[in-house]
Amino acid sequence: MKKTRNTQKQDYVIDILTNAKHTMSVEAILKAMPIKVNKTTVYRILERFAEKGKVHFVTGEDGKAYYALCNDCNVKHEMHNHIHFQCKSCKKVTCLPYEIEVPELKDFEVQETQFLMIGICDMCIS
Ligand SMILES: [Zn+2]
Numbered sequence: 107m108k109k110t111r112n113t114q115k116q117d118y119v120i121d122i123l124t125n126a127k128h129t130m131s132v133e134a135i136l137k138a139m140p141i142k143v144n145k146t147t148v149y150r151i152l153e154r155f156a157e158k159g160k161v162h163f164v165t166g167e168d169g170k171a172y173y174a175l176c177n178d179c180n181v182k183h184e185m186h187n188h189i190h191f192q193c194k195s196c197k198k199v200t201c202l203p204y205e206i207e208v209p210e211l212k213d214f215e216v217q218e219t220q221f222l223m224i225g226i227c228d229m230c231i232s
């Protein structure tokens with residue numbers, strides 16, 4: 107089956123996130139794309155993947171959304187239950203393999219869950 111241009115773009119986004127060591131902002135993904143794509147398209151692709159549970163994002167201190175692939179996410183009620191860390195020095199946002207016990211909220215509809223810790227990362231501290 108011949109791939110449509112849109113599928114190709116989606117594949118590139120997945121490839122970029124797969125190879126990324128840290129979470130990536132939309133701007134960073136856009137820069138890493140091997141073909142010319144506009145920002146709205148990348149946003150839409152990420153939005154769709156987030157709905158499907160393929161990627162998750164966390165909002166950084168700078169207000170930007172940082173995306174990562176869901177590899178080992180324990181996704182329950184839209185919760186990607188691990189911690190993220192943003193370094194104040196290099197600005198990188200990293201997924202950390204520490205799970206958080208998330209309470210079940212009765213009578214609330216949870217749509218997103220984000221956990222962000224802010225400080226200085228291991229690369230910048232030494
Ligand atoms: Zn996730």
Ligand SMILES: [Zn+2]
Binds near residue numbers: 196197229230
């Ligand atoms: Zn750092």
Ligand SMILES: [Zn+2]
Binds near residue numbers: 188200201
């Ligand atoms: Zn994460």
